[in-house]
């Protein structure tokens with residue numbers, strides 16, 4: 001089968017080669033999906049460069065976190081998935097930019113009713129991650145203010161829609177005026193081009209000095225640090241990702257004094273649904289330099305999916321597809337993402 005493999009580290013066009021590889025055989029907790037579409041995720045840019053510690057398998061490996069397709073084989077105990085049309089994540093968050101994808105059943109959902117393959121591809125990760133962040137971790141309430149960074153991106157555009165649907169007031173940052181228009185159309189009340197203005201000052205002005213209740217931050221680094229200047233008492237900062245430089249993942253930026261004086265919460269969010277019997281018990285197994293790995297459990301996955309299906313049915317949220325790209329053009333599409341040229345989700349079609 002065809003698979004886009006990282007064969008050396010570098011820019012996506014240097015790192016990736018389209019290879020012919022043997023498909024994997026699903027084991028316990030796994031299924032095999034014949035993919036019709038896969039999706040670009042910013043983490044894959046870092047994967048090509050070899051600077052993403054969380055997912056750093058030995059070379060060569062097949063890139064890709066998310067796909068849509070039909071389940072064509074199932075491991076022991078997973079037979080109920082056979083023949084179903086699903087959105088899923090490559091096992092270990094790799095392998096999705098291939099014709100056949102080994103996936104974890106804990107990260108698999110039926111394609112929501114009424115969504116095309118492309119829409120379904122753009123739906124799963126952004127909305128689950130944004131929901132986990134805003135509500136399970138961030139405790140966002142109607143009437144609160146939320147600052148969403150990279151709001152025109154795949155994950156950011158989902159966070160804007162969920163916050164608006166929940167009755168929150170959204171202050172969105174974007175890197176260009178064209179992106180601002182997209183986010184305004186999603187219902188964000190305030191737009192800031194954070195390349196042109198001091199977003200923390202602007203957010204303080206909008207909230208009349210109080211600061212924002214929640215900050216949804218997929219950019220990290222200096223943007224994270226500056227965000228603490230405009231976080232309200234009792235505010236919640238959500239660390240979603242590090243698009244401005246994954247190296248910041250390992251840099252201790254926040255001190256105890258900042259937390260005491262700020263009276264706010266720093267919260268981490270990871271989308272990696274795991275059976276309850278495993279969550280919290282696999283620290284160190286993957287060699288990750290973390291003291292403990294506490295991924296959300298599959299019962300949380302089901303409750304998030306039900307909430308999202310209700311919002312979809314009520315047309316309060318919709319997947320944002322920035323572009324569809326032929327399978328052969330993955331490296332160029334990832335380089336566009338790295339250059340901050342993309343918005344919404346970029347879907348790779350077979």
Ligand SMILES: NC(=O)c1ccc[n+]([C@@H]2O[C@H](COP(=O)([O-])OP(=O)(O)OC[C@H]3O[C@@H](n4cnc5c(N)ncnc54)[C@H](OP(=O)(O)O)[C@@H]3O)[C@@H](O)[C@H]2O)c1
Nearest residue numbers: 041042150153154155174175218241242243244270271340
């Ligand atoms: N926690 C988890 O489980 C998890 C899972 C998946 C993804 N993520 C993270 O979620 C975040 C969003 O992912 P996505 O796939 O939806 O990406 P995305 O937001 O569509 O693309 C990244 C965006 O980040 C902004 N950005 C700000 N500074 C940047 C810089 N120096 N270089 C490049 N981009 C910069 C750009 O938007 P502007 O031009 O508007 O600034 C860019 O378009 C990423 O950090 C990703 O790693 C986290």
